[in-house]
Amino acid sequence: MNTLTRLEAVIADxxxxxxxxxxxxxxxxxxxxxxxxxxxxxxxETVIAALTGAKGDLVGESADLIFHLLVLLQAxxxxxxxxxxxxxxxxxxxxLEEKASRTPKES
Amino acid sequence: MNTLTRLEAVIADxxxxxxxxxxxxxxxxxxxxxxxxxxxxxxxETVIAALTGAKGDLVGESADLIFHLLVLLQAxxxxxxxxxxxxxxxxxxxxLEEKASRTPKES
Amino acid sequence: MNTLTRLEAVIADxxxxxxxxxxxxxxxxxxxxxxxxxxxxxxxETVIAALTGAKGDLVGESADLIFHLLVLLQAxxxxxxxxxxxxxxxxxxxxLEEKASRTPKES
Amino acid sequence: MNTLTRLEAVIADxxxxxxxxxxxxxxxxxxxxxxxxxxxxxxxETVIAALTGAKGDLVGESADLIFHLLVLLQAxxxxxxxxxxxxxxxxxxxxLEEKASRTPKES
Numbered sequence: 001m002n003t004l005t006r007l008e009a010v011i012a013d014x015x016x017x018x019x020x021x022x023x024x025x026x027x028x029x030x031x032x033x034x035x036x037x038x039x040x041x042x043x044x045e046t047v048i049a050a051l052t053g054a055k056g057d058l059v060g061e062s063a064d065l066i067f068h069l070l071v072l073l074q075a076x077x078x079x080x081x082x083x084x085x086x087x088x089x090x091x092x093x094x095x096l097e098e099k100a101s102r103t104p105k106e107s
Numbered sequence: 108m109n110t111l112t113r114l115e116a117v118i119a120d121x122x123x124x125x126x127x128x129x130x131x132x133x134x135x136x137x138x139x140x141x142x143x144x145x146x147x148x149x150x151x152e153t154v155i156a157a158l159t160g161a162k163g164d165l166v167g168e169s170a171d172l173i174f175h176l177l178v179l180l181q182a183x184x185x186x187x188x189x190x191x192x193x194x195x196x197x198x199x200x201x202x203l204e205e206k207a208s209r210t211p212k213e214s
Numbered sequence: 215m216n217t218l219t220r221l222e223a224v225i226a227d228x229x230x231x232x233x234x235x236x237x238x239x240x241x242x243x244x245x246x247x248x249x250x251x252x253x254x255x256x257x258x259e260t261v262i263a264a265l266t267g268a269k270g271d272l273v274g275e276s277a278d279l280i281f282h283l284l285v286l287l288q289a290x291x292x293x294x295x296x297x298x299x300x301x302x303x304x305x306x307x308x309x310l311e312e313k314a315s316r317t318p319k320e321s
Numbered sequence: 322m323n324t325l326t327r328l329e330a331v332i333a334d335x336x337x338x339x340x341x342x343x344x345x346x347x348x349x350x351x352x353x354x355x356x357x358x359x360x361x362x363x364x365x366e367t368v369i370a371a372l373t374g375a376k377g378d379l380v381g382e383s384a385d386l387i388f389h390l391l392v393l394l395q396a397x398x399x400x401x402x403x404x405x406x407x408x409x410x411x412x413x414x415x416x417l418e419e420k421a422s423r424t425p426k427e428s
Contacts, residue, residue, distance in 0.1 A: 040365030
């Protein structure tokens with residue numbers, strides 16, 4: 001199981017905790033708009049880190065962005081596997097072998 | 108190899124294409140600021156889809172956000188594995204067994 | 215009448231035009247979510263211009279951000295004068311004389 | 322003098338205060354990236370308020386967005402009058418009489 005799938009499971013687990021025991025539970029208690037706000041904030045921080053920060057800053061902000069995106073997906077009842085399936089469908093990454101034979105390139 | 112790791116490889120492969128043959132190559136030719144702008148745009152679309160859209164809209168916008176984030180990481184020379192390592196470090200997802208024994212919960 | 219008040223009137227005037235005759239009318243026809251998306255995009259462009267652009271870039275992106283914010287306010291039926299009143303209330307700019315006597319400073 | 326021009330003067334005045342005495346001075350001490358981050362955050366809050374909030378929420382978030390935009394402009398040494406001049410130039414709001422005679426409509 002890869003990092004994001006594990007993280008999705010951790011977030012699901014924490015969601016049932018009490019708000020004062022878990023950051024995820026606290027975010028969920030605030031509602032989808034508050035979680036979406038965090039995604040927007042982390043995206044801005046990622047943009048700024050990409051333009052003015054060191055690589056380590058971009059790593060940290062990207063991690064925050066992905067984390068809050070996963071919290072948002074779960075709050076709306078969307079599975080990460082559905083997002084992966086959509087990425088596979090759009091960008092032809094279901095297999096590098098397959099990709100090599102496709103034209104035109106989608107990405 | 109999971110979806111995002113494959114997608115990272117696809118993006119690396121496309122980066123060396125000519126701008127008129129690949130969307131990734133075209134973005135790279137425009138520079139980091141233009142790629143960061145796309146990340147900001149897709150984040151806003153994700154926020155809006157989470158608040159007003161159907162689940163399918165959120166899936167699609169999240170896929171776009173992740174895709175452009177990967178393009179941004181590569182443009183800055185950051186490996187996805189570094190972001191995964193940071194997520195593992197912050198949220199203790201290197202193993203669910205390990206997680207069960209940790210206190211306090213970080214997420 | 216100052217620039218923004220005039221611009222608000224222009225936007226109101228254009229809103230009743232046909233979508234193919236006016237950019238404002240076209241945005242309105244797309245709905246509030248599409249207008250909000252433009253505000254998010256222009257905000258990201260403003261952030262990027264502030265960090266990496268020349269002063270002229272920041273002037274241009276700020277103008278775009280304010281313009282689309284006014285379109286959004288009107289689409290939701292909010293008057294610019296209400297926003298000005300809120301700014302006056304929060305930041306004590308109803309008179310510099312008054313400001314000089316206030317403590318503590320809010321801004 | 323209108324609200325924004327007065328607010329610009331207030332921000333300039335506060336900028337020379339000590340960081341612990343003024344929110345504007347504290348933001349300036351953190352640097353342009355931190356101010357830009359606030360603009361991004363307030364823009365997301367404005368988007369969310371426009372889509373899910375009451376009119377009063379949108380008024381408040383728009384006021385916050387404009388306030389932080391003015392702080393950002395000043396931190397980069399850009400005058401609000403330059404932004405107004407650009408808006409006049411782009412959207413023909415130097416006079417409603419003039420607007421009536423122009424074709425094609427720019428907005």
